Amino acid sequence: MIRQLIYLINIIFLPLIGQSQIIPEITARVDTTETSVKEVYTCFKGYINSKPDSLYENPFWNKNESYTLVENGMNCNRSVWTMFRGFNNSTDFYDVYHPKILSIERIEINRFLLRVIYNNCTEGYEKHNPVYITRLYAVKNKDGEFKLENTLEYDTRNWRKIRYKFITYFVSPTSHFDKQKAREGIKFCQKAAKKFNIKKIQPFIFYITNDSEEMGRLFNFEYWLSYSTGITNVPTREIFSAFGVASYPHEFVHMILSPLITNYENTNMLINEGVATWCAGPTLDETYDSALESFSNEIRDNDTLTIDDILTSKYRNKYDNNPLYLIGAVICSMVYEKKGIEDVIKILNLTLNELRRELPIIMQKESWKQVNSEIFEYIRNYNSH
């Protein structure tokens, strides 16, 4: 009986003595005396205080959407896929980036658009602000309750939808669908699959947007300081491109090779990005050869550089990840030359520590240090002509 009583007391008091609630600020434009606006505000407040970082069906989110995404191992809120990175949890994130609601606007009878700005409140970071402006929908369900929704489905409902072989293209109104480019993309995928002995390419979706802002909106970002121009999300079988063209070989490689990766938790970014860069260049507008040649010129006189300097970002480019991607690509190309495709697949499935141990053996070197020397020597002497 006593134990039960303690349990009850815990249930009643724990939430009160636990962490304090995060109260989102509002701008003068948000009129919470209006009933629906107040309800949307309450829904958002409930959401950010209900473990938005956790992989579960958040009670403040659209049920169908959260069910499907969580089933696929993804958080129900697409912006969370990138926002909380580098933080232990959402509470730590909101401590630094306090949410401020810019506007709650009705866009349809039961649909509201909620825009929230996130500024880094740490002293000295002011010049980076804002870091994000997110946009979410709050939609009233049949029980009269507001639930949050990602913008992707509603915003792409009128986009041109084309199916060709194993790709379903969603083409934004500002992008042009070029059949020839689509054919080239399909051919590239088939060639990549053949190279890696993959028998059948599983279908996937390809969102073609015209710039990174338009692409960001599909991830609920109206503005993202650290933006992206290509994203592949294997669990939902989606590729996003900001280049407005019907082909994106680098991202295709990530998708095509996904069945070869046995455990994504264990894999390493160096070889994952390396293999895509080796097959298709670091991004859509740069080939492997030309990127490697520039990198070769860049480091020709630097004889102290190590792979670890690049892995730890001690050496990096300001606006791209080319050094990391190209080191990975060179490793893949050398392993392929020495051992063949099976060993490239093998290193794709290693953790970084395992790679440090295995790579010298695969490359017939005595140590990781010797692997370093061989790779940098190859890059410094690289000339595509």
Ligand SMILES: [Zn+2]
């Ligand atoms: Zn990539």
